[in-house]
Amino acid sequence: MSTTEAVSAEAQPKSDWEAVRDLPPSAKLVAKVLEYNDQLTQSQLAEETLLPGRTVRYALNRLEEVGVVDARFSFTDARKRVYTLQIE
Secondary structure, X not given: OOHHHHHHHHHOOOOHXXXXXXXXXXXXXXXXXXXXXXXXXXXXXXXXXXXXXXXXXXXXXXXXXXXXXXXXXXOOXXXXXXXXXXXX
């Protein structure tokens, strides 16, 4: 195994949920809500989680950093982004 393979193997978590485990509670809640809903906008997530929009935005940023959330532009409103969970 080369050095780069060893480094990338260490960087990869055992599962995607393990990557979420070390995140703040708000990020865990957003991930769970996304698990039960196919795709939601930030405002829909705020409504579902009862969290302030700013907290939802922070949680989504943290989830994107660990690579478990995908964001795409909404087809119905290009000003909004639709978020989906990438954990199987």
